[in-house]
Amino acid sequence: MSKQAQHWEKTRNLLFVTLAIWFVFSIGIFLFGAEMNEVTGPFGYPWTYWFTCQGSLGIFVILIFWFANRQEKIDEEFGFSERGDD
Amino acid sequence: MKGNFIDNLPKVYGIYTGGFLAFIIIMAICEQMGMTAKTIGICFVAFTVAIYAIIGWLSRTAQADAYYVAGRQVPTVFNGMATAADWMSGASFVAMAGGIYFKGYGYMALLVGWTGGYVLVASLLAPYLRKFGCYTVPDFIGTRYGGNLARLLAVIVLTVASFTYVTAQINATGTIASVALDIPFQYAVYVGLVSILLCSMLGGMRGVTWTQVAQYIVLIIAYLLPVFWISNKMGAGFFPHFMLADEVARIGELEQQFGFVANSKENLAVVPKGLAGITKAHSAVNATPWAFISLALAMMMGTASLPHVMMRYFTTPSVKAARKSVGWSLFFIFLLYSSAPMLATLSKLSLIDPSLPTGIIGKSIAEVQAIDWYQNWNQANLMFVSDFNGNGTLELNEFFMGGKAVVLATPEIAGLPYVISGLVAAGGMAAAMSTADGLILAIANALSHDLYYKIIDPKAETAKRLVVARVLLVVIGFAGATIAAMEIQGILGSVIWAFDFAMSGLFFPLVLGVWWKRANREGAIAGMALGLISGAWYLVWVRTGGSGFLGITQLTFGIFGSAVSLVSMVVVSLITSAPNAATQKMVDEVRVPSGRTILGKQ
Numbered sequence: 001m002s003k004q005a006q007h008w009e010k011t012r013n014l015l016f017v018t019l020a021i022w023f024v025f026s027i028g029i030f031l032f033g034a035e036m037n038e039v040t041g042p043f044g045y046p047w048t049y050w051f052t053c054q055g056s057l058g059i060f061v062i063l064i065f066w067f068a069n070r071q072e073k074i075d076e077e078f079g080f081s082e083r084g085d086d
Numbered sequence: 087m088k089g090n091f092i093d094n095l096p097k098v099y100g101i102y103t104g105g106f107l108a109f110i111i112i113m114a115i116c117e118q119m120g121m122t123a124k125t126i127g128i129c130f131v132a133f134t135v136a137i138y139a140i141i142g143w144l145s146r147t148a149q150a151d152a153y154y155v156a157g158r159q160v161p162t163v164f165n166g167m168a169t170a171a172d173w174m175s176g177a178s179f180v181a182m183a184g185g186i187y188f189k190g191y192g193y194m195a196l197l198v199g200w201t202g203g204y205v206l207v208a209s210l211l212a213p214y215l216r217k218f219g220c221y222t223v224p225d226f227i228g229t230r231y232g233g234n235l236a237r238l239l240a241v242i243v244l245t246v247a248s249f250t251y252v253t254a255q256i257n258a259t260g261t262i263a264s265v266a267l268d269i270p271f272q273y274a275v276y277v278g279l280v281s282i283l284l285c286s287m288l289g290g291m292r293g294v295t296w297t298q299v300a301q302y303i304v305l306i307i308a309y310l311l312p313v314f315w316i317s318n319k320m321g322a323g324f325f326p327h328f329m330l331a332d333e334v335a336r337i338g339e340l341e342q343q344f345g346f347v348a349n350s351k352e353n354l355a356v357v358p359k360g361l362a363g364i365t366k367a368h369s370a371v372n373a374t375p376w377a378f379i380s381l382a383l384a385m386m387m388g389t390a391s392l393p394h395v396m397m398r399y400f401t402t403p404s405v406k407a408a409r410k411s412v413g414w415s416l417f418f419i420f421l422l423y424s425s426a427p428m429l430a431t432l433s434k435l436s437l438i439d440p441s442l443p444t445g446i447i448g449k450s451i452a453e454v455q456a457i458d459w460y461q462n463w464n465q466a467n468l469m470f471v472s473d474f475n476g477n478g479t480l481e482l483n484e485f486f487m488g489g490k491a492v493v494l495a496t497p498e499i500a501g502l503p504y505v506i507s508g509l510v511a512a513g514g515m516a517a518a519m520s521t522a523d524g525l526i527l528a529i530a531n532a533l534s535h536d537l538y539y540k541i542i543d544p545k546a547e548t549a550k551r552l553v554v555a556r557v558l559l560v561v562i563g564f565a566g567a568t569i570a571a572m573e574i575q576g577i578l579g580s581v582i583w584a585f586d587f588a589m590s591g592l593f594f595p596l597v598l599g600v601w602w603k604r605a606n607r608e609g610a611i612a613g614m615a616l617g618l619i620s621g622a623w624y625l626v627w628v629r630t631g632g633s634g635f636l637g638i639t640q641l642t643f644g645i646f647g648s649a650v651s652l653v654s655m656v657v658v659s660l661i662t663s664a665p666n667a668a669t670q671k672m673v674d675e676v677r678v679p680s681g682r683t684i685l686g687k688q
Contacts, residue, residue, distance in 0.1 A: 004674060004677075004678065007677075007678065008677055011677070014209075015209050015210070018205065018209045019205075019209065022202060022205040022206070022209075025202075026198055026199075026202035026205075026382055026383075026386060027379050027382065027383065030195075030198075030375055030378050030379055030382070031375045031379070032375075033191070033371045033373075033375060033378060034371040037369075037370065037371045043328045043329070043331050044331030044332070044335075045330075045331050045334060045369075046334075046369055048191070048371055049191070049334065049369040051198075052191065052194035052195075052197055052198055052427075053194065053197065053424060053427035053428075054327065054424045056198050056201070056202065057197060057198070057201045057420050057423055057424055058420065058424070060201050060202055060204060060205050060416060060420075061201075061413065061416045061417050061420050063205055064204060064205060064208045064209075064409075064412055064413040064416055065410070065413040067205075067208060067209055067409070068208065068406075068409040068410050068412075068413055071213075071409060072406055072409075075406075075679050075680070079680075080678045080679055080680045081406065081679060081680060082404045082405060082406055082679055082680050
């Protein structure tokens, strides 16, 4: 397999992992919104309520930075990263 | 000189922020010395708009690269702030807390949707479009798929979605300008428009970028300061985000105690238009999973298809920076979005809890009608009480409020000085202006770059292209203002439609353009045209009394439109021939961050 194909395969796998996490916190957990809201979560808020006001939102922020770092590592591994500024 | 400016950004905006805080303090002192509320409001709006205009003037440019993509040198963190201002509209600022206040959980799907979409932006699109090196979103479609028809369709989808959105923003600037400056709405709309054009006309994307950073700083201070202040004043906790669990629980208790009494039709007929009572639980799950998920999903896919957001990532210095910048954008958005539910909680509790001095439920109607702030906001048509059951006491179902009042009136109800209300007006103005600027620029750039330069007159010189771009900017602005002045829809309805239109026509053609090599011109044309048409058809059908299907409403019609778009794009691509070798090679290059951009230096 060429270097480029390997790079793309790793990139695609990272995408799948990222989208899986995204799916869980944007869609998956809200399938059980009513049940989850019965339980007390962080800072004493009900779980579902907390996810909609802070939890999911905060997880998305962290997820994007995590994704960006992983992708940079993949790019570096194959020598495809850009030099210099950001 | 320019390199200097970029290096000095933290210092420049640091001084700016300090200056703005000093201005707030000066205004507070003036208030103590007897300056009237009206003068303070005018000072806030005039001062901030003047600053934006100065930044717009300083950013003037005659170069295409600077005009279209701010010279591709905007650092990640600052691009994040600019995107956050671009993104958070007048609706986010003024109406979001109100929506949460009235509709609770069902509405909070928007919070999840309007943030989750950035994960899609970061992982599926932004870095690849940055590598492409395009000036506009249709530029990508036109080059990836080839041919003027694909480019033209992308321009059409972009224009439909962005124009729907921009009228709402100009409407919001008009509303705020009319309240703060005390002039009729029909004129205030044009005052708002002129302020918007001052930021973008001379400097294009460069001007918009640096004003948006300034606008973000104003709007985030204007949102967070009152939330923290109110929370502390009520004794609810000094850091509301982590400390309002008791208040949320208390609202639940009060809801139980009062009960949600339904009002009869005759009673509701006397309530002024646009005002609503509290009829839904605050923190309980009050929507079906599908209602919540479909709305969140539509907003997420819409986020990833809205061109005014995507084009912000064309301005970063590198592909790597584009990815990081999406993270910063969402961080800055998170600061405001996570505060909106807290403001809604504080606002609701302060009004309905009889044990608080500000609580009005349970007081006598006459007593409530004598309160100063009630009279002010009743006059502004944002509050209303009526003794439906004739017992002389205000019940939960007898109190009505406009959605905007949560942000606009809560500081006054909590007894904060008027300077805060002036600050909030400036924040709302900044939010609406920054979004309007991004949208008008997106439309004008697509028309001037893709329609005029790429399709009509490919030999046009830079100077002429930029004149065309600026003329279009003004024309589109005036068209938007004229429609806004007619006041046809509410602010939020049209904002949500813009997301649905964008996702119907653009989501899959953009994503598959990067992720599916086999996608070809015919497929993209079918995907854009059929997606947009079927989405628009569904909206019209439901609006004219159609029953809809699968629980897709007029707010989520993009789910239907994008499904049609996906199916038609895949089917048509597969039954027509694969893209040529040059196009396939181009896609390979887009997937690799290093090396020259596809379109090279234009």
